[in-house]
Amino acid sequence: MTTTTDQHDKTGMAPDSSITLVDADVHCQIRSIEDLMPYLPNVWQHYIHESGLENPGKSWYPKVKRSASRDDAHPPNGAPPGSDLAFTQKQHLDYWKIDRAIMNPLYGADFLYNADLGAALCAAYNDFMIEHWYEKDKRLYGSMMIPWRDADLAVREIERIGSHPRILQIILHMTSEVLWGQRPFHPIWAAAEKHNLVLGIHWGGYAPPRATGGAAPSFYMEFHTTEALAAMAHIASLVCEGVFQKFPGLKVAIIEGGMAWLPALMWRLDKDWRGCRMEVPWLTESPSKLIRRHIRLTTQPIEEPENPKHLLETIDHMGSDNMLLFATDYPHWDFDSPAKALPRQIPNTLQKRIFADNAIDFYGLT
Amino acid sequence: MKKKKIAALDLDQIPDGTMQAVRVGRRNLLMVRQGHQVYALRNICAHQGARISDGVLTCTRRGGHVGEYVEEKAGRIIRCPWHNWEYDAVDGSALHDPKHTRVASYQTVVEDGKVWVMV
Numbered sequence A: 001m002t003t004t005t006d007q008h009d010k011t012g013m014a015p016d017s018s019i020t021l022v023d024a025d026v027h028c029q030i031r032s033i034e035d036l037m038p039y040l041p042n043v044w045q046h047y048i049h050e051s052g053l054e055n056p057g058k059s060w061y062p063k064v065k066r067s068a069s070r071d072d073a074h075p076p077n078g079a080p081p082g083s084d085l086a087f088t089q090k091q092h093l094d095y096w097k098i099d100r101a102i103m104n105p106l107y108g109a110d111f112l113y114n115a116d117l118g119a120a121l122c123a124a125y126n127d128f129m130i131e132h133w134y135e136k137d138k139r140l141y142g143s144m145m146i147p148w149r150d151a152d153l154a155v156r157e158i159e160r161i162g163s164h165p166r167i168l169q170i171i172l173h174m175t176s177e178v179l180w181g182q183r184p185f186h187p188i189w190a191a192a193e194k195h196n197l198v199l200g201i202h203w204g205g206y207a208p209p210r211a212t213g214g215a216a217p218s219f220y221m222e223f224h225t226t227e228a229l230a231a232m233a234h235i236a237s238l239v240c241e242g243v244f245q246k247f248p249g250l251k252v253a254i255i256e257g258g259m260a261w262l263p264a265l266m267w268r269l270d271k272d273w274r275g276c277r278m279e280v281p282w283l284t285e286s287p288s289k290l291i292r293r294h295i296r297l298t299t300q301p302i303e304e305p306e307n308p309k310h311l312l313e314t315i316d317h318m319g320s321d322n323m324l325l326f327a328t329d330y331p332h333w334d335f336d337s338p339a340k341a342l343p344r345q346i347p348n349t350l351q352k353r354i355f356a357d358n359a360i361d362f363y364g365l366t
Numbered sequence B: 001m002k003k004k005k006i007a008a009l010d011l012d013q014i015p016d017g018t019m020q021a022v023r024v025g026r027r028n029l030l031m032v033r034q035g036h037q038v039y040a041l042r043n044i045c046a047h048q049g050a051r052i053s054d055g056v057l058t059c060t061r062r063g064g065h066v067g068e069y070v071e072e073k074a075g076r077i078i079r080c081p082w083h084n085w086e087y088d089a090v091d092g093s094a095l096h097d098p099k100h101t102r103v104a105s106y107q108t109v110v111e112d113g114k115v116w117v118m119v
Helices: A033-039 A042-051 A085-094 A115-134 A151-161 A183-194 A220-240 A262-279 A287-294 A309-317 A348-363
Strands: A022-026 A100-103 A140-144 A167-173 A198-202 A252-255 A295-298 B005-010 B019-024 B027-034 B037-042 B056-062 B070-079 B086-088 B108-111 B114-118
Touching: A022 A085, A022 A252, A022 A348, A033 A042, A033 A115, A042 A115, A100 A115, A100 A348, A115 A140, A115 A151, A115 A167, A140 A151, A151 A183, A183 A198, A220 A252, A220 A262, A220 A287, A262 A287, A262 B056, A287 A295, B005 B019, B005 B027, B027 B070, B037 B108, B037 B114
Parallel strands: A022 A100, A100 A140, A140 A167, A167 A198, A198 A252, A252 A295
Antiparallel strands: B005 B114, B019 B027, B027 B037, B056 B070, B070 B086, B108 B114
């Protein structure tokens, strides 16, 4: 039960076989917007101070924990969780012996309706993360933010730093007001493909929550669970809009959206494709084949059925051992432990793929 | 097993560009006419068993660039009345999976104003 995976190696170096644990979703953030000032043009520094802007984006739900983070992930110096590299190294990377980590900064700059301000903040955030995180620890690879509301500005940012050897992903969100397969974004995806950047569609976002059929759920718990619906909608959009026909080298990581629903989504898309092909004639092969070739899902927060064997059966239904990337979501409260998250019933060969090999192949890690 | 040649219907009973359900022996068949050529298919969808003769005879759209719609195979594509599966009248193949999914097709000949089916 395997399928071929394209190699994607930004550095041209051979994959390192000593890599045994890759965490495909770790979060980093700035301490405050003041961290960005050295990276912003004067005009935006003045604008931000005049307006009193603190951090763009807001949380629509009180989280069940402060900063949605583990209680023990708040650094002793009082900085926000995930903003202190040394603390993250000690508590997470060293402790779990993580060989490589994909860092996903979550920040609302890309959602700002003022695309010029958003572009300036995205660029500043990217530069800060490259200097203070991604270039400071060889285990770290980074995701970049883009001002996606303006395709020209987004492409400009990709052209500016998309070839940086530590940048391998564009971070996007599931709660986004838009569907990522739609055509206004295609110039951006062309630039992403050119620079071998994965599209990382992460749980949450800074748009009004609309994961559940148009209405906003009342509770964080509902929203947290039903983001899987948004993930499904983005996958359907990317497939039906022909993104993978247009950009055959493009890859997508679905991050923190769950994974047990994937077989059902593939079955439903394939079924509808058989009867609706004439509406999207550019889909010359079944959606499930496209999904297996272009899309991967991170494991966290992993589903926990009463009988762990059911999880193994679900993975089998995906039709490929290559689909899953292990992730912890550190420092957030719904963290998955590398020692406990995967059921023991999963065979060693499959565990090895999930813990490391799939991410090495997909991201071209060295 | 040697096939029998059985008269299915008179050619003028099936106007050009149309399809018609007929019973030939114990078989329910769908006849599709394109000019002087008549195709015969088993009249049962390979999916959930609908009579494909209750669907429409039409064309399909060819896969091309994203956003491009090009019609082809006009008058020889049968769309199932239930779930819209498309079959090519020429060989009974389902357009979504022509190598593995099809309805049976039968050889035909037109002689003396009649359509004969080899079953």
